[in-house]
Amino acid sequence: MMRIAAGIVVAALMAAGCADAEEKRARRIALPVFKIEKGGTCVAPIEEMRRDHMTMLLHQRDRTVRQGLREPRNSLGNCIECHASRETGSVLGKEGFCASCHAYASVSIDCFECHTPLRRQRTAARP
Amino acid sequence: MNPHRRQLLGWGAAAAGAALAPGLRLIELAQARSPQEAASKLQRWGLLIDITKCTDCDVCVTACHEENGVSGHGRPATDAQWIRKVSLRDKRTGYAQTLPLMCQHCEDPPCVDVCPTGASFRRDDGIVLVDKHTCIGCRYCVMACPYGARSVVHEAVSGQKAGVPRGKGTVESCTLCVHRVDRGQTPACVEACNRDGGKAMAFGDLNDPAAEIHRRLKSEPSSQVRADLALNTGVRYQGL
Amino acid sequence: MARVHYREIEGGSGGYYALLGALAALIFAGLVAAWTMEHEGHYVTGMSNRIVWGTPHVFAVFLIVAASGALNVASIASVFGRDLYKPLARLSGLLAVTLLAGGLAVLVLDLGRPDRLIVAMTHYNFKSIFAWNIFLYTGFFAVVGVYMWTLFERRLNLYSKGVGLVALLWRLVLTTGTGSIFGFLVAREPYDSALLAPLFIVMSFSFGLAIFVLVLMAACGWTGRALGEVVLKRLRELLGVFVATVLYFVAVHHLTNLYIARQHDLERFFLWEGGVYPALFWFGQVLIGGLLPLLLLFGTASRRALAAAALCVILGGLAQLYVLIIGGQAYPQRIFPDKEVSSSFFDGVVAAYAPSLPEVALGAGGVALALALTAVALKVLPFLPRSLADGDVGGSTA
Numbered sequence A: 001m002m003r004i005a006a007g008i009v010v011a012a013l014m015a016a017g018c019a020d021a022e023e024k025r026a027r028r029i030a031l032p033v034f035k036i037e038k039g040g041t042c043v044a045p046i047e048e049m050r051r052d053h054m055t056m057l058l059h060q061r062d063r064t065v066r067q068g069l070r071e072p073r074n075s076l077g078n079c080i081e082c083h084a085s086r087e088t089g090s091v092l093g094k095e096g097f098c099a100s101c102h103a104y105a106s107v108s109i110d111c112f113e114c115h116t117p118l119r120r121q122r123t124a125a126r127p
Numbered sequence B: 001m002n003p004h005r006r007q008l009l010g011w012g013a014a015a016a017g018a019a020l021a022p023g024l025r026l027i028e029l030a031q032a033r034s035p036q037e038a039a040s041k042l043q044r045w046g047l048l049i050d051i052t053k054c055t056d057c058d059v060c061v062t063a064c065h066e067e068n069g070v071s072g073h074g075r076p077a078t079d080a081q082w083i084r085k086v087s088l089r090d091k092r093t094g095y096a097q098t099l100p101l102m103c104q105h106c107e108d109p110p111c112v113d114v115c116p117t118g119a120s121f122r123r124d125d126g127i128v129l130v131d132k133h134t135c136i137g138c139r140y141c142v143m144a145c146p147y148g149a150r151s152v153v154h155e156a157v158s159g160q161k162a163g164v165p166r167g168k169g170t171v172e173s174c175t176l177c178v179h180r181v182d183r184g185q186t187p188a189c190v191e192a193c194n195r196d197g198g199k200a201m202a203f204g205d206l207n208d209p210a211a212e213i214h215r216r217l218k219s220e221p222s223s224q225v226r227a228d229l230a231l232n233t234g235v236r237y238q239g240l
Numbered sequence C: 001m002a003r004v005h006y007r008e009i010e011g012g013s014g015g016y017y018a019l020l021g022a023l024a025a026l027i028f029a030g031l032v033a034a035w036t037m038e039h040e041g042h043y044v045t046g047m048s049n050r051i052v053w054g055t056p057h058v059f060a061v062f063l064i065v066a067a068s069g070a071l072n073v074a075s076i077a078s079v080f081g082r083d084l085y086k087p088l089a090r091l092s093g094l095l096a097v098t099l100l101a102g103g104l105a106v107l108v109l110d111l112g113r114p115d116r117l118i119v120a121m122t123h124y125n126f127k128s129i130f131a132w133n134i135f136l137y138t139g140f141f142a143v144v145g146v147y148m149w150t151l152f153e154r155r156l157n158l159y160s161k162g163v164g165l166v167a168l169l170w171r172l173v174l175t176t177g178t179g180s181i182f183g184f185l186v187a188r189e190p191y192d193s194a195l196l197a198p199l200f201i202v203m204s205f206s207f208g209l210a211i212f213v214l215v216l217m218a219a220c221g222w223t224g225r226a227l228g229e230v231v232l233k234r235l236r237e238l239l240g241v242f243v244a245t246v247l248y249f250v251a252v253h254h255l256t257n258l259y260i261a262r263q264h265d266l267e268r269f270f271l272w273e274g275g276v277y278p279a280l281f282w283f284g285q286v287l288i289g290g291l292l293p294l295l296l297l298f299g300t301a302s303r304r305a306l307a308a309a310a311l312c313v314i315l316g317g318l319a320q321l322y323v324l325i326i327g328g329q330a331y332p333q334r335i336f337p338d339k340e341v342s343s344s345f346f347d348g349v350v351a352a353y354a355p356s357l358p359e360v361a362l363g364a365g366g367v368a369l370a371l372a373l374t375a376v377a378l379k380v381l382p383f384l385p386r387s388l389a390d391g392d393v394g395g396s397t398a
């Protein structure tokens, strides 16, 4: 539902704002926020992460649930540890790493229906 | 093996900072399966519950629901219960007993047999779980479980514990604290019972000759609930 | 025998659109109910951790079982070569498809995660009778589809017997599969009976024919088609036999249970002490769904009585499935034989259940969907003969 609704909104906005599209869209649709507060590199190059993070998560999820392989590298928990916001401790919320980009791309996330979006320990954010 | 080293092997240096979160217990970790090692068929995790030591306390229930973030909405009919205290009274003699009842982690689990998508499954080490990614919420497994061990998540959940996902519309039951077991810890109920309760519960590998639970099962009488169904449960009782 | 002439229904009258409008409203209400249940979670229904299958399942199972039975008339015509039933075969096939669609819609919309339907289609556990049923149901659509094709297309008519036989066997397996959903539950005594599968088959005959009769009478009446006594007499007798057979199986089921000592508590619950369940059994299932229809069917020859009997069979059938599905869960599981059991999780007590509005709306929406599909299909394709008057149907070989 959300997805369709968001899709319609995006389509409508695109049609409406051809003239001064850039400016208007920037104002109406929040651009995704990439605030990564922890230094260092991700588990794969950024391009690959943007394209394939869902596949990596899917693959790891089955290994973890079915076989009990808890390799942290591609685990959802590992993503959250780095990407949760420093203030909220979460990857959701208006400026949350996952939420803001998914809102922009209008793709719903099912993960956090069940999983906590919060970093395990706030202290883990130490640099 | 040094836990630091193990973690580093698995993660790569970049993520190690987060991995070394405080609170990991070194002694327990020393016996844990490494994250790169799959659950093994050689093991069969189980519980042995001596109900002669089980009194009118419910620390196991509280500890379980605390550990797994199972909180209710004040609606007993629809709130989830992963473990419950059951009171028994013999119909003829009036002899009264009480015991904790949870998923019995059957070797031939009816819940797994009936699940249309394979979401209910038995891990190689005997732990019966629901893969909530593929559970469609048909509730057939709840119909099939002989122990009434499963709950349907009837409303939206928030505040889940890390490592224990729970969500509306799927079915859940005792996981034998699989997230703890994989870290080399014992289930929360067992820990609580041995700390604050009657020391009635023991956890271990039923297949491991060196394990206390194996030894006791071999040398002392014990029973399964609904043994007539021949499900070969992983949870055994004494004094029933 | 004179060739049967089929004709679409006009479907332009105010009455037709009023009917479609009313059905659409019911379907809409059902969708709203489903959305509410999914959005809020199932706590808004009467269902709980002890009664996990509620009123939607009563309707869904009823429709699915009836779907298989609705095909009866076609089977009798094609497989057993009774000419009298031939003109009715197309409608029979149509109802089989639409009723199944209605039932499945209810079942799917009641899931905790209906958005994951695709998972159900891509992940199979072949040990699960439920997964088997997914194949049986989709296969049923296909088989009946092909069968209808052989009925419609004159060149293919000669294959209708063969395909009809496949359809007949398929639906017997399908109903057995539906019955086995319950029959395989070793953990629940009320379902622990080998009689459940055959019982479901005779139930399907009876419920399916009852719906068929009502739809046929309504369709003929509202479109001004003649519906002769010959056809009605046949249907009346057939329905009577089916109703009696269901009663017989129910009686055998309870009598065998009464014979088995460990089932005595169970029988006392369902026949006498279980509150609403014995009431529904005796008044709903036995009286309204069994004895009254028999009286109406064999006592008089009036059309009203036939329609009333069919309606009674449907109501009785719903009562029967309510007792079976919900009563079967309300009856406490015997986890510790010989012990009185109590806990905070409703062990050892009869689980409480009351149907809620969303559940009823969803179930009724499924029925409305089946009927609406039927009404539209009748307008689009020639399912109904122009006349079923006594002179127009082949009575000689019947």
Ligand code: SF4
Pocket: B102, B103, B104, B105, B106, B109, B110, B111, B112, B128, B144, B145, B146, B147, B148, B149, B150, B173
């Ligand atoms: S006790 Fe119930 S939920 Fe647990 S494995 Fe056995 S059948 Fe499945």
Ligand code: SF4
Pocket: B114, B115, B116, B117, B118, B119, B120, B130, B134, B135, B136, B137, B138, B139, B140, B141, B142, B170, B171
């Ligand atoms: S509710 Fe989920 S786990 Fe249970 S049988 Fe259905 S799909 Fe499987």
